[in-house]
Amino acid sequence: MIRDWVELNMTPGIGPRAAAKLLERFGSVEAVYSATRAELEQLRLIPEAIDTIIARDLQATAEAEIRAVRKLGGDILLLDDGVYPSHLREIYDPPIVLYVKGAWSECLDRPCIAVVGSRRCSTYGQNSALMLARDLAQRGVTVVSGFARGIDAAAHRGALEAGGRTVAVLGTGIDEYYPRDHKKLAEEILGSGGAMVTQFPLGTPPVSENFPYRNRIISGLSLGIVVVEAAENSGSLITARLAIEQNREVFAVPGNITSRNSFGTNYLIKGAGAKLVQQWQDIATELPPQVAAKLLPPPFGEKKNEKSLADRLAFVPEGLNGNETSVFKLLTADDPAHIDSLIDKSKLPISDLTAALLALEMRELVRALPGKCFVRKL
Amino acid sequence: MIRDWVELNMTPGIGPRAAAKLLERFGSVEAVYSATRAELEQLRLIPEAIDTIIARDLQATAEAEIRAVRKLGGDILLLDDGVYPSHLREIYDPPIVLYVKGAWSECLDRPCIAVVGSRRCSTYGQNSALMLARDLAQRGVTVVSGFARGIDAAAHRGALEAGGRTVAVLGTGIDEYYPRDHKKLAEEILGSGGAMVTQFPLGTPPVSENFPYRNRIISGLSLGIVVVEAAENSGSLITARLAIEQNREVFAVPGNITSRNSFGTNYLIKGAGAKLVQQWQDIATELPPQVAAKLLPPPFGEKKNEKSLADRLAFVPEGLNGNETSVFKLLTADDPAHIDSLIDKSKLPISDLTAALLALEMRELVRALPGKCFVRKL
Numbered sequence: 062m063i064r065d066w067v068e069l070n071m072t073p074g075i076g077p078r079a080a081a082k083l084l085e086r087f088g089s090v091e092a093v094y095s096a097t098r099a100e101l102e103q104l105r106l107i108p109e110a111i112d113t114i115i116a117r118d119l120q121a122t123a124e125a126e127i128r129a130v131r132k133l134g135g136d137i138l139l140l141d142d143g144v145y146p147s148h149l150r151e152i153y154d155p156p157i158v159l160y161v162k163g164a165w166s167e168c169l170d171r172p173c174i175a176v177v178g179s180r181r182c183s184t185y186g187q188n189s190a191l192m193l194a195r196d197l198a199q200r201g202v203t204v205v206s207g208f209a210r211g212i213d214a215a216a217h218r219g220a221l222e223a224g225g226r227t228v229a230v231l232g233t234g235i236d237e238y239y240p241r242d243h244k245k246l247a248e249e250i251l252g253s254g255g256a257m258v259t260q261f262p263l264g265t266p267p268v269s270e271n272f273p274y275r276n277r278i279i280s281g282l283s284l285g286i287v288v289v290e291a292a293e294n295s296g297s298l299i300t301a302r303l304a305i306e307q308n309r310e311v312f313a314v315p316g317n318i319t320s321r322n323s324f325g326t327n328y329l330i331k332g333a334g335a336k337l338v339q340q341w342q343d344i345a346t347e348l349p350p351q352v353a354a355k356l357l358p359p360p361f362g363e364k365k366n367e368k369s370l371a372d373r374l375a376f377v378p379e380g381l382n383g384n385e386t387s388v389f390k391l392l393t394a395d396d397p398a399h400i401d402s403l404i405d406k407s408k409l410p411i412s413d414l415t416a417a418l419l420a421l422e423m424r425e426l427v428r429a430l431p432g433k434c435f436v437r438k439l
Numbered sequence: 440m441i442r443d444w445v446e447l448n449m450t451p452g453i454g455p456r457a458a459a460k461l462l463e464r465f466g467s468v469e470a471v472y473s474a475t476r477a478e479l480e481q482l483r484l485i486p487e488a489i490d491t492i493i494a495r496d497l498q499a500t501a502e503a504e505i506r507a508v509r510k511l512g513g514d515i516l517l518l519d520d521g522v523y524p525s526h527l528r529e530i531y532d533p534p535i536v537l538y539v540k541g542a543w544s545e546c547l548d549r550p551c552i553a554v555v556g557s558r559r560c561s562t563y564g565q566n567s568a569l570m571l572a573r574d575l576a577q578r579g580v581t582v583v584s585g586f587a588r589g590i591d592a593a594a595h596r597g598a599l600e601a602g603g604r605t606v607a608v609l610g611t612g613i614d615e616y617y618p619r620d621h622k623k624l625a626e627e628i629l630g631s632g633g634a635m636v637t638q639f640p641l642g643t644p645p646v647s648e649n650f651p652y653r654n655r656i657i658s659g660l661s662l663g664i665v666v667v668e669a670a671e672n673s674g675s676l677i678t679a680r681l682a683i684e685q686n687r688e689v690f691a692v693p694g695n696i697t698s699r700n701s702f703g704t705n706y707l708i709k710g711a712g713a714k715l716v717q718q719w720q721d722i723a724t725e726l727p728p729q730v731a732a733k734l735l736p737p738p739f740g741e742k743k744n745e746k747s748l749a750d751r752l753a754f755v756p757e758g759l760n761g762n763e764t765s766v767f768k769l770l771t772a773d774d775p776a777h778i779d780s781l782i783d784k785s786k787l788p789i790s791d792l793t794a795a796l797l798a799l800e801m802r803e804l805v806r807a808l809p810g811k812c813f814v815r816k817l
Contacts, residue, residue, distance in 0.1 A: 317693075
C-alpha cells in the first residue's frame with residue numbers, strides 16, 4: 062500500500078539502508094508495520110524510528126503527502142513498482158520511494174547519461190558541460206544532473222538548447238527549488254519533456270547531508286556519468302567513486318593541470334580509471350553496443366551495408382596522402398599486420414610509417430592492436 | 440675503424456636502416472668496404488650509395504670530419520663502442536654514429552626523461568614544461584629534449600633553472616644551432632654539465648625530413664617521454680607513437696578540450712595509453728622500481744624503517760577527520776577489506792564511507808584494489 066511506503070520513507074532515522082534491512086527482515090512494508098517493538102529493536106534502529114513506526118505517528122502525514130504530490134502534478138514510485146527505474150533498482154541501496162514530476166517515464170526510457178561537476182566552476186567548465194549535454198541530447202540521450210549551480214545547470218541548459226530531455230535530481234523535496242533562482246530552469250525542464258526526481262518528502266530543505274543521496278540517484282539512473290570539472294575535495298569526486306561502485310561508466314573532461322577546477326577530473330582519469338572525454342563520441346563508444354550503435358553514425362556512411370564485400374575491400378577513403386594510401390592498402394580487416402612487416406612491405410622509414418598509421422587511426426580507418434599490430438576498421 | 444663508420448654514416452642514401460642491413464649482411468663496417476658491387480646490389484641500395492661505397496669517395500671527407508669534431512670539443516660514438524648509450528642501442532634502428540658534445544656521459548648515466556611538445560605552444564604549455572623539467576632535474580633526472588622553440592626550449596630551461604643536466608638532441612649537425620637565436624641556450628646547456636647529441640654530420644642544415652630521426656633519438660635515450668602540448672597533426676604525436684614502439688613509457692599533460700594545443704595530448708591519454716601527468720611524481724612512479732625508489736620520498740618520512748611493525752600498524756596519520764580515522768583503523772596492509780564489510784563495520788552511509796576512502800586514497804594512505812577492496816599502503 063503506497064501510504065505505508067511513503068510513511069516508512071518519511072520516518073526519521075530510516076534511510077535507504079535501514080529501509081532495506083526492514084524489508085529484508087519482514088518481507089514487506091505492511092509486515093514492518095505489524096512488527097513488535099522487540100522485533101524492531103533487533104535491527105538496531107534509532108529509538109525515535111522505532112517509536113514512530115510502532116505508534117504509526119506519520120500515517121495521516123503520509124496520506125496528506127500523497128494528496129499534495131498529486132495536487133502538484135507529481136507521482137510517487139515505489140521500489141516494488143514495475144515502473145520503478147530499473148537501473149536505479151540495481152544499486153546497493155535504492156531509495157524505497159521516488160517522488161517524480163514531469164515526463165519521467167519518457168526520459169528514463171531513453172539512454173541516460175549524467176553530466177555533473179562543481180558548483181563553483183570556470184567558464185571553460187560551463188562551456189564544456191553545455192556542449193557535451195547538447196551534443197548528447199541532440200542524439201536522443203537524456204541528460205541527468207543535480208540541478209545545482211555551475212556545471213549541473215549548464216548540463217540541463219545544454220540539453221534544453223538541443224530540444225532534448227533532461228532529468229533534474231533534487232536534494233530537496235519536489236516542491237522546493239534550490240537554488241531559488243533556478244525556478245525558471247525547472248519550468249523549462251518540465252516544459253520541454255523533462256522531469257524532476259527526488260527521494261525526499263515534500264518540504265525537505267536543502268541540507269548538505271542529503272546531497273550524497275541525491276548523487277547516488279543521479280548515477281543510479283544513468284548508464285554513465287561525466288564529471289566536467291571538480292576541485293580536489295569536490296563532491297563530484299565522491300559521486301564518481303559511488304558511480305564506479307555502482308558499475309557505471311565514469312568519464313571525465315580533462316583540463317589544464319594549473320586549474321584547480323580540473324584537478325579532480327584529471328585525477329579521476331589518472332588514478333581512478335575514468336575515461337577521458339574530448340567530445341560526445343568518446344562517451345557514446347563506451348556505452349553498451351546496442352545503445353552505442355543507435356547514437357553513432359556508421360563509419361562509412363549509410364550506404365556501407367549495400368556494398369559487396371569486394372567493393373568494401375577495394376574502397377580507399379578520399380583525402381589520404383600517398384603514404385597513408387599505400388599503408389591503408391597494405392592492411393586488411395582480418396589479418397592484423399605487424400609493424401615490422403609493414404616496414405618491409407611499405408619500404409617507408411619507420412617515422413613516416415608511424416605518421417601514416419597514426420593519421421589513419423585518428424580518422425578511425427585503422428585500429429592499433431596490442432603487440433604493434435594494425436587492422437582496418439570495417 | 441672510426442673513419443669507416445663516419446664515412447658510411449655520411450654516405451648519401453645510407454640511413455640507420457640501410458646501415459643495419461649492411462652490417463647484418465657483411466658483419467662489420469670494414470667488410471662493407473671490402474664488398475663487391477654485385478654483393479652491394481643484392482641489398483637494393485640506391486645506385487649513388489653503391490657508387491660512393493665502391494669508390495670510397497668520402498674517405499678523406501670522413502677523416503676531415505673527425506678532426507673537425509675534435510676541434511669543436513666534441514666526440515663521435517660508434518654503435519659497437521662500449522660507451523654508446525645502451526638504451527639507444529636497444530631501439531629498432533639505432534644510428535650507427537652519434538656526434539656528442541659536452542658532458543654526455545654524466546648526463547646519460549642518470550635516468551633520462553624526454554620532455555617534448557609543439558614549437559607553437561601556449562603559455563600554459565610552456566609553464567607546464569618548465570615546471571615538470573625543473574622538478575625532475577632537481578631530483579637528478581636528465582631532461583632530454585629536441586632544442587626546438589616552444590615546449591622543447593622550456594624543457595631545457597626548466598632543467599637549467601634547477602641547476603640540473605639536460606641533453607639537446609639536434610636535427611642538424613653539431614656545429615649548427617637551429618634556431619639561430621638558441622645559441623645562448625646551447626651555451627647554457629653545455630655550461631651547466633649538459634650535452635648536445637646528433638646523428639647528422641657537421642654542417643647538416645635543418646631540413647624537415649631529418650626531424651623524425653632526431654625524435655627517435657630523443658625517445659631512444661630516455662626511459663620515458665612526456666608530451667606537454669601537441670596539436671592534432673603534431674610531430675610530437677608521431678614521436679609519442681615511436682616511443683611506444685620503442686617500449687618507452689609515454690606520458691602526456693592534459694589540457695582544456697577547447698585548446699587545439701592540447702588536442703594531441705588529450706588524444707594520447709584517451710586513445711594511445713599515455714599516462715596523464717599532473718606533477719613530476721606521476722612520472723616517477725611509473726619508472727622502473729629501482730629508479731622510482733631513488734626519486735620518490737618514502738611515504739612516512741625517513742624514520743619509517745626504524746619503527747617496529749607494531750608501531751607502524753598503530754600509526755594513525757595526523758589531519759584525518761573522524762570518518763577518515765575510523766575507516767583507516769578498519770583497514771590493514773595485509774588483508775584487503777571489501778567495501779560491504781567496511782559498510783557493516785564502520786556503520787557509515789556508503790557516501791560518507793566512499794568520501795573517507797577517497798580522501799585516504801588521495802593522501803596515498805590507502806590503495807583501492809580491483810573488486811572494491813581496500814588496503815593500507817605501508
